Amino acid sequence: MNIALTIAGSDSGGGAGIQADLKTFQELDVFGASVITAVTAQNTIGVSGISALHPLFVKSQLDALYDDFSIAALKTGMLFSAEMIEIVAEVLQERDWQKQAIVVDPVMIAKGGANLLQDTAIEVMRRQLLPMAAVCTPNIPEAEVLTGLRIERQEQIREAAEHLLDYGMQAVVMKGGHWQTTGEHVVDYVFMRSGERFQLHAPRIATNHTHGTGCTFSAAITAELAKGVQLRQAIITAKRYVHAAIAHPLELGRGHGPTNHFAYKKYGDRGEVTYVEG
Numbered sequence: 001m002n003i004a005l006t007i008a009g010s011d012s013g014g015g016a017g018i019q020a021d022l023k024t025f026q027e028l029d030v031f032g033a034s035v036i037t038a039v040t041a042q043n044t045i046g047v048s049g050i051s052a053l054h055p056l057f058v059k060s061q062l063d064a065l066y067d068d069f070s071i072a073a074l075k076t077g078m079l080f081s082a083e084m085i086e087i088v089a090e091v092l093q094e095r096d097w098q099k100q101a102i103v104v105d106p107v108m109i110a111k112g113g114a115n116l117l118q119d120t121a122i123e124v125m126r127r128q129l130l131p132m133a134a135v136c137t138p139n140i141p142e143a144e145v146l147t148g149l150r151i152e153r154q155e156q157i158r159e160a161a162e163h164l165l166d167y168g169m170q171a172v173v174m175k176g177g178h179w180q181t182t183g184e185h186v187v188d189y190v191f192m193r194s195g196e197r198f199q200l201h202a203p204r205i206a207t208n209h210t211h212g213t214g215c216t217f218s219a220a221i222t223a224e225l226a227k228g229v230q231l232r233q234a235i236i237t238a239k240r241y242v243h244a245a246i247a248h249p250l251e252l253g254r255g256h257g258p259t260n261h262f263a264y265k266k267y268g269d270r271g272e273v274t275y276v277e278g
């Protein structure tokens with residue numbers, strides 16, 4: 001049994017954060033472990049409170065896991081502060097990070113607008129965490145913050161991705177959920193260190209139930225990597241997983257409802273996700 005780890009915040013609403021990650025791990029047949037960085041009081045309408053754990057207690061959780069388990073792949077989600085990122089990076093340095101596939105989802109802002117990463121943490125994320133990533137999965141606004149570049153035209157997506165690849169990661173997935181929101185399709189742009197590039201296309205689903213899409217997508221990549229799947233295929237399968245989760249909403253809550261983590265196993269993939277080279 002392969003073990004995947006999520007280092008992220010708790011979402012009491014169950015649709016994003018640690019809860020989304022563990023559900024995704026389970027559905028994709030890996031054993032999920034979790035290190036909680038912060039607890040949010042949150043539902044589909046918004047975040048009403050955040051209580052961050054002490055960074056030393058985050059270290060205690062990580063040490064407890066590494067003293068006992070062999071982690072095949074891990075993802076980071078809400079890390080909240082510079083101190084938290086520093087301590088996570090420090091533990092990973094001590095614990096053979098090169099042997100684990102690391103997925104960095106640079107979570108910054110919740111759908112309702114709450115800030116999940118302090119401004120002072122950006123530089124630490126760039127310097128200490130991004131160089132360890134196998135893959136980073138920013139949405140367009142997050143890519144702008146990480147690179148300091150404006151992304152208004154398609155060629156600027158490539159420029160920003162190349163900037164991110166320079167930190168040492170093997171791949172960048174630029175998520176298009178927030179990009180050109182009027183089109184019939186959503187497009188995610190994948191850039192690999194090897195020079196390989198491809199786009200993932202899927203029909204844009206008219207739904208309000210997109211809470212936790214980013215967490216679910218990066219958790220699915222992590223689960224596939226934990227099973228030893230190659231990066232390119234892991235990203236494609238993860239896209240199919242998250243697309244099914246968006247396509248079959250559970251209709252919970254009064255705001256941005258959660259995605260359906262059961263959907264991929266229950267209904268399968270309807271062939272709606274396609275990929276295009278280049």
Ligand SMILES: Nc1ncnc2c1ncn2[C@@H]1O[C@H](COP(=O)(O)OP(=O)(O)OP(=O)(O)O)[C@@H](O)[C@H]1O
Nearest residue numbers: 139175176177178186203204205212213214215217
């Ligand atoms: N309405 C939609 N229809 C189909 N796919 C979507 C839709 N919205 C987002 N996606 C897909 O969901 C995945 C996550 O992308 P998104 O841009 O929503 O991430 P995010 O902004 O990081 O999410 P979060 O709000 O959870 O942080 C991507 O593959 C994206 O293309």
Ligand SMILES: Cc1ncc(CO)c(N)n1
Nearest residue numbers: 009010011016017078110
């Ligand atoms: C805890 C948590 N992590 C990530 C997100 C981003 O979707 C969220 N809303 N809440």
